Amino acid sequence: MSEAATTLPDVDHQRVVFPEGLALDSGVMLAPMAVAYRTYGTLNEARSNAILVCHALTGDQYLAETQPVTGKPGWWSTIVGPGKPIDTDRYFVICANVLGGCMGSTGPREEMTDAEGRGLGRPWGTDFPTVTIADMVRAQKKLVEHLGIERLLAVIGGSMGGMQALQWAALYPRSVFACAPIATAAHHSAQNIAFHEVGRAAIHADPDFCHGAYWREGRIPAQGLSVARMVAHITYLSESALTRKFGRRLQGAKALTFLEDVFAVESYLRHQGSTFIRRFDANSYLTITRAMDYFDLAADHGGDLSRAFHGTPTRFLVASFSSDWLFPTAESRAITRALTRAAARVSFIELESDKGHDAFLLDEPEFHAALGGFLSGSADAVGV
Amino acid sequence: MSEAATTLPDVDHQRVVFPEGLALDSGVMLAPMAVAYRTYGTLNEARSNAILVCHALTGDQYLAETQPVTGKPGWWSTIVGPGKPIDTDRYFVICANVLGGCMGSTGPREEMTDAEGRGLGRPWGTDFPTVTIADMVRAQKKLVEHLGIERLLAVIGGSMGGMQALQWAALYPRSVFACAPIATAAHHSAQNIAFHEVGRAAIHADPDFCHGAYWREGRIPAQGLSVARMVAHITYLSESALTRKFGRRLQGAKALTFLEDVFAVESYLRHQGSTFIRRFDANSYLTITRAMDYFDLAADHGGDLSRAFHGTPTRFLVASFSSDWLFPTAESRAITRALTRAAARVSFIELESDKGHDAFLLDEPEFHAALGGFLSGSADAVGV
Structure with missing residues (x-):
C-alpha cells in the first residue's frame, strides 16, 4: 500500500x-x-x-x-x-x-x-x-x-x-x-465494543503503528487502520444493502483464481480502507472508539x-x-x-x-x- | 504475542x-x-x-x-x-x-x-x-x-x-x-464474503505472513490470524449471547484507563485469537475461506x-x-x-x-x- x-x-x-x-x-x-x-x-x-x-x-x-x-x-x-x-x-x-x-x-x-x-x-x-x-x-x-x-x-x-x-x-x-x-x-453494546476491539487489535498489530509513535518515524499504520475501517464499514451496511450493491458479483472475469479482490464487495472494502487512511489518524481512532465504548448514560x-x-x-x-x-x-x-x-x-x-x-x-x-x-x-x- | x-x-x-x-x-x-x-x-x-x-x-x-x-x-x-x-x-x-x-x-x-x-x-x-x-x-x-x-x-x-x-x-x-x-x-452471502475478506486482509497485512512463505522464515502471522479469528468469532455469536456473557463488564477494576483489554468481551476475543494461532495454519485459513466464498450451488x-x-x-x-x-x-x-x-x-x-x-x-x-x-x-x- x-x-x-x-x-x-x-x-x-x-x-x-x-x-x-x-x-x-x-x-x-x-x-x-x-x-x-x-x-x-x-x-x-x-x-x-x-x-x-x-x-x-x-x-x-x-x-x-x-x-x-x-x-x-x-x-x-x-x-x-x-x-x-x-x-x-x-x-x-x-x-x-x-x-x-x-x-x-x-x-x-x-x-x-x-x-x-x-x-x-x-x-x-x-x-x-x-x-x-x-x-x-x-x-x-x-x-x-x-x-x-x-x-x-x-x-x-x-x-x-x-x-x-x-x-x-x-x-x-x-x-x-x-x-x-x-x-x-x-x-455501547457488547457486540459493538467487540467490533471496535477488532479494529483496535488490527491497528496495534501493524508494525508501522510503532506502539503509537508512528508520527516520530514518519510512518502510519496504514494496513491496520485499513482493516479497522473495513470491519467497521461492514457494520454500517445492512446485509441486503451489501447484497444489492455487490451480491456475489466477481470483480474480474476469471473465476477460481486466488486474487485478493475477486469479489466486488472485497474490492469495495479495500477501497474504503485505503481512502480512509489518507484522512484519519490511528491514535484518534483508538481514542474515539474508546470514548464510544465507555458511553453508558x-x-x-x-x-x-x-x-x-x-x-x-x-x-x-x-x-x-x-x-x-x-x-x-x-x-x-x-x-x-x-x-x-x-x-x-x-x-x-x-x-x-x-x-x-x-x-x-x-x-x-x-x-x-x-x-x-x-x-x-x-x-x-x-x-x- | x-x-x-x-x-x-x-x-x-x-x-x-x-x-x-x-x-x-x-x-x-x-x-x-x-x-x-x-x-x-x-x-x-x-x-x-x-x-x-x-x-x-x-x-x-x-x-x-x-x-x-x-x-x-x-x-x-x-x-x-x-x-x-x-x-x-x-x-x-x-x-x-x-x-x-x-x-x-x-x-x-x-x-x-x-x-x-x-x-x-x-x-x-x-x-x-x-x-x-x-x-x-x-x-x-x-x-x-x-x-x-x-x-x-x-x-x-x-x-x-x-x-x-x-x-x-x-x-x-x-x-x-x-x-x-x-x-x-x-x-455465501455478500456480508459473509466481506467478513472473510477482513480476516484475509488482516493476515496479508501481517509482516510475519511473508507473502505466504512464513514457513520458510520459521514465523507465523500470529497477529493477523488472531484478528481474523476475532472478527469471525463475533459473527459466530449473537448480540444477546455476547451481552449475556460479557455485557459491558470491565475486566479490571480501573475504569477510564487506556488498557487494551478493559472490557471483558475484549479480553475474551483476544484469548480466542491467541489460542487459535496455535492450532491453525494461515494459508489454510485463506484457502478454506475462499472455498466457502465460491460456494454457490x-x-x-x-x-x-x-x-x-x-x-x-x-x-x-x-x-x-x-x-x-x-x-x-x-x-x-x-x-x-x-x-x-x-x-x-x-x-x-x-x-x-x-x-x-x-x-x-x-x-x-x-x-x-x-x-x-x-x-x-x-x-x-x-x-x-
Whole structure:
C-alpha cells in the first residue's frame, strides 16, 4: 500500500483555543484546549436559531462544504443547506470536531502540553488522555458559549453524534430546546465494543503503528487502520444493502483464481480502507472508539436512564432505521421509554430502510421530512 | 504475542493417501492426495450404518475425542458418542479433515508435489491450488469408497459442514440416504464474503505472513490470524449471547484507563485469537475461506437451486437457529423451498436459541432430539 509512507495533510482549520482548558472525566486537566469548528448560516439577533450538529466516529466539522482533505462534499450536504431540512437560511448551524479527533480540535495528533500548558514540541500520540462522550460535549459547550449562545435551538447527531446529543440534553437541559438522537444508543453494546476491539487489535498489530509513535518515524499504520475501517464499514451496511450493491458479483472475469479482490464487495472494502487512511489518524481512532465504548448514560445515573432526563424541558425526536443492526431500533425504543418515564416530550420514529446504519447519512426522504418538521416546529415554538 | 515464534506442532494423523490424486474444479490435478480422518463406532456387516460428519471452517476430524493439539474435547463430543444423538453404539461415524485443511489432509502446510507427483521438499504454502466445496466432497468420497462404503446412512454438517452435506447430496444422491445441512446456506452471502475478506486482509497485512512463505522464515502471522479469528468469532455469536456473557463488564477494576483489554468481551476475543494461532495454519485459513466464498450451488445449476436435487432419493433435515445472523433462517428456508420444488422428502426446523451461529456446536437439547430422531428414523428405514 503506497499510502503507508504518507502522513495526514496539514490543514489550517478554523478554531478557538481555550487557555484555561478542560477538566476531563479521567481527572486530567487538558490545557490549553482547542475546538475546531465550522458554521453555516447566520446567527439571529436573539441568538435563538443555533443548531449544533454532532459528528460520528469518523466524521468531522465539514458538514456542508467541501472536505479539505478528501475534496468530497461534506458528510451531511444532503440535509444541511439553504432550503434543506436543516435550513441554513433559517438556522445558524454549528459543527465542531470532537475532542480527541484529528481535524484541528485537541487530540492525539496535536501538540502535547505539560501540566503548565507549555507545548512540548511533539504530538500527544498515545499519551493523549482518555476522553469520554461527556468530555466531548463539555468542549462543545465552551465553543457554544464562546459564540455567545445560551440556549441551542437543537442538538442533532447520528451514531456517536446521537450519543453526544443525548449527553448534551442530560448535562445541559436548559441549553437544549430540542434534541434529535438518531440511529444511536444510550450505551455501547457488547457486540459493538467487540467490533471496535477488532479494529483496535488490527491497528496495534501493524508494525508501522510503532506502539503509537508512528508520527516520530514518519510512518502510519496504514494496513491496520485499513482493516479497522473495513470491519467497521461492514457494520454500517445492512446485509441486503451489501447484497444489492455487490451480491456475489466477481470483480474480474476469471473465476477460481486466488486474487485478493475477486469479489466486488472485497474490492469495495479495500477501497474504503485505503481512502480512509489518507484522512484519519490511528491514535484518534483508538481514542474515539474508546470514548464510544465507555458511553453508558444509564450507568452514570444509578442504572436508570430516565434519571438522566428527569424534569427535562427539552423536546426529543428519537429516530432509528429498520435495517440498522449496529444501533438497532430496540436501542432507540429504550431511549424513548426512558424519556417517557422522565415525562419528557418525545416522538419516536422507526424509518423503513434497507440501507443499514449508513441510512442516516444518505438520501432518505421520510427521515429528512421528519427531522425538518421537528426542527421547524421547534423553531416556531421559540419564535425563530 | 509470544506465540509469534512458534509453529504448528506436528501430529501423526491417521490418513490414507491416494496416489492417483484428485482432479480439482480449477483444472489442477492434485496428486498424490491425502485425506486424514477419524472414525468412531463399528461398521456393520451390511456397511449400511456409516455416517459422515463434515466439519466447519476451523474444525477438524477430531470429532469426539481429545484434540491432539489443544488437548480439549472434540468439537462435537456433546452429540457424538455412545448413547448420544449420533450414537456410536449404532452408527459408524467418519470425520475427515477437509482438503486444504491443516490437520493432515493435503493442504498448504503439506509437502508440495510437482506435476508428476514428486515431493519438492517444501510446503505448498500459497502455491496450493484453489479448492472448492465440491473438491472437498470429492476427496471425502474417495475416502468413503476406500472404507468400502457404497452408500452413507447420512451426511451431516453445520456451517461449512452443511455446505458439504448439500454438495454431497447434489453430487452423489445415490450414496446419501439422509442429509442434514445445519445452520448453513446454499451460497455465501455478500456480508459473509466481506467478513472473510477482513480476516484475509488482516493476515496479508501481517509482516510475519511473508507473502505466504512464513514457513520458510520459521514465523507465523500470529497477529493477523488472531484478528481474523476475532472478527469471525463475533459473527459466530449473537448480540444477546455476547451481552449475556460479557455485557459491558470491565475486566479490571480501573475504569477510564487506556488498557487494551478493559472490557471483558475484549479480553475474551483476544484469548480466542491467541489460542487459535496455535492450532491453525494461515494459508489454510485463506484457502478454506475462499472455498466457502465460491460456494454457490444454485449458480452451478443454472441459477435454480432445485435443479441440484431434481429427483433426489435422499431425505433431508434442514435446521437453523433463530439468533444465527451469519447463516440466518431465511437461508435454510431457501434450501427447504428448493428441495420441496425438487419433490424431495424434507423436514425443516428453526430452533429457538439466543446463542447465534455457535448454537450448532453447543448443548441445544431440542436440536439434539431432532437430529437424533431424524437419524434413528433413517436407520430404521434402512434396517440398521
